[in-house]
Amino acid sequence: MDPNTSSPPCSGTITVRRNPPRRARATPNATPQSFNLHEIPPFPNDEVLSAVQTPEILPTSLPKPENENLKVFLRIRPLPSSPIQAPRVRAKSAWPQNPSKKNAPARIPKNKTFVACITVNDSQSVTLSTPSTLQDSKRIKSETYGGFSHVFSSDSSQFQVYERMVKPLVEEFLCGRSGMLAALGPSGSGKTHTVFGSPRDPGMVPLALRHIFKDIEPHPTQASRTFYMSIFEICSERGKAEKLFDLLSDGSEIIMHQSTVKGLREALISNVEQAESLISQAVLKRATAMTNTNSQSSRSQCIINIRDVPPKCKGVVNPKSNGAVLTIIDLAGAEREKRTGNQGARLLESNFINNTLMVFGLCLRSLLEHQKNRKKPLQKHFQSSLLTRYLRDYLEGKKRMSLILTAKSGEEDYLDTSYLLRQASPYMQIKYNEVEPPNIVSKKRHYQASSIVDNTKLSPFSEHLKRLRLVSEHVEQNDEKHVEERKTFTEDVKTLCKLDTSSFVSFKPECDSDAKSERSHIIMQNFAKVIWNVLKQYNSKLKVAEIEIESLKGSIGYEKKKCLELETQLNEFKAFCTCCKGREIKNGPEDCSSVGLDQPHNWEQQETFHAQSSSVPRVDQSDEEVPVLGTSCTRLDSENLDREVLSLSKTEHHSALEVDAEIPNETFHAQSSSEPRVNHSDEDETVLDTSCTQLDSENSDREVFSLSKPEHHSASEVDAGSKILNEPVHAKSSFKPGLDQSDEEPTLGTSCTQLDSEKSDRGISTSLSKAEDHNALEEISHTQSSSEPRVDKSDEESVPCISSTQVDVEKSDRKILVSSSRQRHTTLEVEAENKIPSELFVSSSLTSLPKNVSSTKAQNLVGEIGLDNSRKPTKPKRTLMPSSSMLSRDLRTFDLCDESESIKGNRSTRKLAAHDPKISNGSISLLHLLQVSRKNNLHR
Numbered sequence: 001m002d003p004n005t006s007s008p009p010c011s012g013t014i015t016v017r018r019n020p021p022r023r024a025r026a027t028p029n030a031t032p033q034s035f036n037l038h039e040i041p042p043f044p045n046d047e048v049l050s051a052v053q054t055p056e057i058l059p060t061s062l063p064k065p066e067n068e069n070l071k072v073f074l075r076i077r078p079l080p081s082s083p084i085q086a087p088r089v090r091a092k093s094a095w096p097q098n099p100s101k102k103n104a105p106a107r108i109p110k111n112k113t114f115v116a117c118i119t120v121n122d123s124q125s126v127t128l129s130t131p132s133t134l135q136d137s138k139r140i141k142s143e144t145y146g147g148f149s150h151v152f153s154s155d156s157s158q159f160q161v162y163e164r165m166v167k168p169l170v171e172e173f174l175c176g177r178s179g180m181l182a183a184l185g186p187s188g189s190g191k192t193h194t195v196f197g198s199p200r201d202p203g204m205v206p207l208a209l210r211h212i213f214k215d216i217e218p219h220p221t222q223a224s225r226t227f228y229m230s231i232f233e234i235c236s237e238r239g240k241a242e243k244l245f246d247l248l249s250d251g252s253e254i255i256m257h258q259s260t261v262k263g264l265r266e267a268l269i270s271n272v273e274q275a276e277s278l279i280s281q282a283v284l285k286r287a288t289a290m291t292n293t294n295s296q297s298s299r300s301q302c303i304i305n306i307r308d309v310p311p312k313c314k315g316v317v318n319p320k321s322n323g324a325v326l327t328i329i330d331l332a333g334a335e336r337e338k339r340t341g342n343q344g345a346r347l348l349e350s351n352f353i354n355n356t357l358m359v360f361g362l363c364l365r366s367l368l369e370h371q372k373n374r375k376k377p378l379q380k381h382f383q384s385s386l387l388t389r390y391l392r393d394y395l396e397g398k399k400r401m402s403l404i405l406t407a408k409s410g411e412e413d414y415l416d417t418s419y420l421l422r423q424a425s426p427y428m429q430i431k432y433n434e435v436e437p438p439n440i441v442s443k444k445r446h447y448q449a450s451s452i453v454d455n456t457k458l459s460p461f462s463e464h465l466k467r468l469r470l471v472s473e474h475v476e477q478n479d480e481k482h483v484e485e486r487k488t489f490t491e492d493v494k495t496l497c498k499l500d501t502s503s504f505v506s507f508k509p510e511c512d513s514d515a516k517s518e519r520s521h522i523i524m525q526n527f528a529k530v531i532w533n534v535l536k537q538y539n540s541k542l543k544v545a546e547i548e549i550e551s552l553k554g555s556i557g558y559e560k561k562k563c564l565e566l567e568t569q570l571n572e573f574k575a576f577c578t579c580c581k582g583r584e585i586k587n588g589p590e591d592c593s594s595v596g597l598d599q600p601h602n603w604e605q606q607e608t609f610h611a612q613s614s615s616v617p618r619v620d621q622s623d624e625e626v627p628v629l630g631t632s633c634t635r636l637d638s639e640n641l642d643r644e645v646l647s648l649s650k651t652e653h654h655s656a657l658e659v660d661a662e663i664p665n666e667t668f669h670a671q672s673s674s675e676p677r678v679n680h681s682d683e684d685e686t687v688l689d690t691s692c693t694q695l696d697s698e699n700s701d702r703e704v705f706s707l708s709k710p711e712h713h714s715a716s717e718v719d720a721g722s723k724i725l726n727e728p729v730h731a732k733s734s735f736k737p738g739l740d741q742s743d744e745e746p747t748l749g750t751s752c753t754q755l756d757s758e759k760s761d762r763g764i765s766t767s768l769s770k771a772e773d774h775n776a777l778e779e780i781s782h783t784q785s786s787s788e789p790r791v792d793k794s795d796e797e798s799v800p801c802i803s804s805t806q807v808d809v810e811k812s813d814r815k816i817l818v819s820s821s822r823q824r825h826t827t828l829e830v831e832a833e834n835k836i837p838s839e840l841f842v843s844s845s846l847t848s849l850p851k852n853v854s855s856t857k858a859q860n861l862v863g864e865i866g867l868d869n870s871r872k873p874t875k876p877k878r879t880l881m882p883s884s885s886m887l888s889r890d891l892r893t894f895d896l897c898d899e900s901e902s903i904k905g906n907r908s909t910r911k912l913a914a915h916d917p918k919i920s921n922g923s924i925s926l927l928h929l930l931q932v933s934r935k936n937n938l939h940r
């Protein structure tokens with residue numbers, strides 16, 4: 001109907017203009033900013049893109065996407081001039097008609113006059129006037145709807161509609177932009193007629209196909225473009241479940257997964273005739289039914305897709321063949337039960353159709369509301385039906401679509417038309433501001449191909465293939481319906497692979513050089529790291545070494561200081577010893593304070609006291625008693641002749657007395673051993689558990705007196721050296737049970753005195769020991785030529801619990817040291833050295849000694865060897881040695897170390913001591929033994 005020829009509105013009606021057309025704002029002249037291309041470094045892709053065609057720019061005639069709204073067209077069906085006749089032939093797939101009206105065409109009264117209620121105001125607006133039958137009701141106001149893209153009157157031809165509405169879509173489609181056109185309107189309003197038409201009056205699809213193939217004819221270079229067409233429908237089986245049927249095939253059912261239809265057949269269309277033939281076949285297969293409003297009413301949503309498939313080319317994608325899809329949908333018409341008279345299954349179909357249309361409208365309304373107010377979320381109404389699911393992208397504004405509203409102009413269709421216009425007129429406000437860029441898939445491929453060529457320089461060839469496979473898989477997943485495109489794309493990928501291979505070969509030398517340089521760089525970097533780590537380690541080690549050096553320096557300095565202190569002490573000690581020696585010599589027995597005494601508590605603490613070189617502090621001991629527990633060892637060395645050392649010890653278990661008198665080339669050593677020994681004397685006297693003291697003296701001026709009295713074990717060691725004679729004598733005493741052979745009968749717990757004398761002026765060393773359990777006294781004399789222990793002889797009678805004393809007397813100036821211990825192990829080591837030739841060395845034995853040890857120094861005691869000192873313990877006399885006058889020469893001093901407590905011994909001990917006349921005899925025998933040993937040594 002031509003709006004110009006439309007009748008004016010009735011005077012009694014009020015025209016209500018709804019949705020007045022809004023004037024779009026003037027598009028600002030957005031002139032692109034001029035870029036300074038000189039500042040931007042050119043990307044060296046000319047060579048890469050030389051073989052690739054740049055995408056063709058869209059025609060300038062196409063509107064910019066941001067300024068495009070949803071196009072809503074309105075087409076008014078002409079008023080029927082004759083009664084509707086039932087169609088003679090119906091499709092097999094058509095739903096059965098209403099049983100009550102089966103095979104009964106809709107009858108229209110012959111005298112029925114049709115009055116139009118819709119008036120076309122202009123090309124974009126119409127006026128809906130209330131029919132006369134409804135004037136009595138409240139709805140008496142006319143309604144004006146504007147803002148349409150175009151309003152096609154009742155007398156508009158198919159071609160005009162196509163030229164105005166579809167041709168732009170086809171042109172865009174051919175340019176690579178997908179589009180969709182959907183016919184929406186009540187049943188019998190002419191949707192199918194608009195979409196498909198008839199052979200005599202073809203609809204939009206045939207015209208579009210003609211346009212497509214006609215458009216490509218003048219471009220022989222584009223003759224290789226191929227188009228595929230698919231037609232399927234969505235219908236409802238008894239209004240319960242939606243089903244999809246492929247109308248190009250034998251009507252097989254297909255399925256939809258999300259928004260993708262699987263199993264849909266695409267028919268290659270190469271010409272218009274072929275396409276029209278396929279369309280006619282599909283229309284025949286479509287489900288239709290005769291209703292009161294339409295003799296051949298469509299009962300399904302029919303969807304026609306025309307897809308532009310990219311043509312094959314040598315590795316280059318034709319930008320024009322971008323896979324655009326032109327979709328045209330013939331929706332089922334909304335039906336009112338009163339008008340259609342549907343019942344039963346048909347009524348269910350009507351409900352299903354109405355519901356689908358309602359969902360479709362809800363999606364668009366939601367999109368519109370979302371665009372108006374971004375706070376409102378975009379509702380997912382599309383999930384409510386297969387149709388909306390399939391058209392999701394269009395309904396969400398991602399793709400462009402157009403609507404063609406078909407309306408009947410009769411008064412009896414006033415309500416349907418009014419409902420349609422009220423529902424669909426707001427859709428024209430939908431804007432496409434978020435439309436995906438056209439040819440996205442093809443452009444992705446194109447850019448991917450370009451990037452492949454670019455990446456060939458940097459990445460291996462395998463990565464390109466992998467990337468291509470991923471792209472292919474992605475395409476396969478997303479575009480399953482594009483089977484042919486997949487094949488084509490696969491072929492393109494293969495071609496690209498070939499090209500990539502060639503390009504890889506061409507870039508191979510560069511890649512090799514880069515790889516070599518990178519490899520060398522990595523190697524050098526790793527080498528530098530290793531060197532750096534090694535240097536770090538050496539640096540740390542050097543710091544540690546420096547610290548150690550500093551500490552060593554400190555310790556060296558400390559040692560030096562200590563050494564100096566020791567030297568100072570030594571010098572002082574020497575001076576002190578020299579002074580003391582002189583004084584001792586001059587003083588009497590009262591001056592025993594110069595005698596060094598050590599009382600260690602164990603064997604380890606036994607110290608050898610060297611008067612000459614050792615700086616061990618001395619403990620001067622006088623005649624006082626010095627109780628010593630444990631083991632004590634005293635070693636005393638003296639070099640000077642005037643030196644006098646007294647060492648006294650008393651231990652409970654072990655005691656050792658060691659006296660060293662060092663004289664150049666002469667050593668006097670008395671050693672005490674705890675091991676059981678068997679001493680063989682000349683008289684075959686065997687002594688068990690006795691203490692034995694050996695005392696050797698070579699020079700007459702040497703005087704050593706050692707006395708020990710252990711309870712269990714005692715050891716006495718006397719080492720005397722003489723400067724005058726080069727014959728060291730070693731005396732060893734054993735305190736363990738030993739078997740001494742002497743002239744006397746074997747006695748347990750007796751002491752054995754061994755006396756070695758080599759010369760007449762040999763001093764006598766007497767070792768006296770007393771042991772309760774085991775006493776042994778060994779004397780080992782060592783000479784320079786032989787250090788083996790000698791066989792000691794004892795002339796004395798073995799007496800229990802007595803100590804043996806060895807006395808060496810070399811010269812008359814030799815002092816005598818007497819030490820005794822009674823109940824505990826005692827080791828007395830005396831080293832006496834005197835520069836003046838010793839004349840006498842007297843050893844006295846005390847048979848009864850007190851517990852405490854006391855030493856007495858007696859001078860000028862000559863010839864008292866073998867005398868019982870216990871008789872005169874308190875007053876030692878300096879006398880010449882009567883029994884050995886040969887040893888009494890030049891006897892000047894006589895040191896007697898005796899305990900005052902010796903008098904306090906028990907009765908038996910005192911008796912033994914009183915009846916000790918054999919001591920003199922023993923001394924003589926000892927002297928004899930000394931002489932013998934001396935001779936033996938001389939022989940050796």
Ligand SMILES: Nc1ncnc2c1ncn2[C@@H]1O[C@H](COP(=O)(O)OP(=O)(O)OP(=O)(O)O)[C@@H](O)[C@H]1O
Binds near residue numbers: 185
């Ligand atoms: N513009 C038109 N010019 C001439 N005839 C038309 C026009 N529009 C529709 N018709 C005729 O009206 C009848 C019904 O049209 P059509 O089948 O296309 O309606 P419809 O909207 O598809 O109905 P339904 O939704 O039930 O399928 C057809 O016989 C068709 O020839």
